[in-house]
Amino acid sequence: MSASHWAVVGLLVVAAFAIRVAGLIAGERIRVSRQAWVLDELPGLIVVSLVASSLIGQPPPTWIAAGVALGAAIATNQVIVAMVLGMLAYAGLGWLGS
Known part of the structure; x- marks a missing residue:
């Protein structure tokens, strides 16, 4: 490898390290700030x-099944129940439509 190749590799190493250090610093500053609540809500968001982005352009049975799953999630607070009821609604609507 030539010197220019090694220079690019070295630059990429420094950039990768800098990005990680910047993330650690920013994360710590956010953790102690008034916006720390955002980190708690981030997985759900x-x-x-x-x-939401996967529902764009889907037919009405998909939206109805998603609504059933949402209702089940709100009512039971159980992921498995919401998934099963959503899938059953989708399968039932597909069966009725065919």
């Missing part, structure tokens, strides 16, 4: 955004 990520799941909601993934589900």
Whole structure:
């Protein structure tokens, strides 16, 4: 490898290390700030955004099944129950539609 290759590798090593250190510093500053509550809510917000983006452009039976799953999640606070009822609603709507 030439010197320019080693220079690029070295630059990438420094950049990767700097990104990790910056993340640690920023994370600690957020943890002690007034916005720390965001970190507690982040996993749920990520799941909601993934589900919402996957529903875009889906047919009505998918939305209905998602609503059933949401209702089950709110009523029972159990992930497995929500998944099972959502899938049963989706399968039932598919069976009725065919």
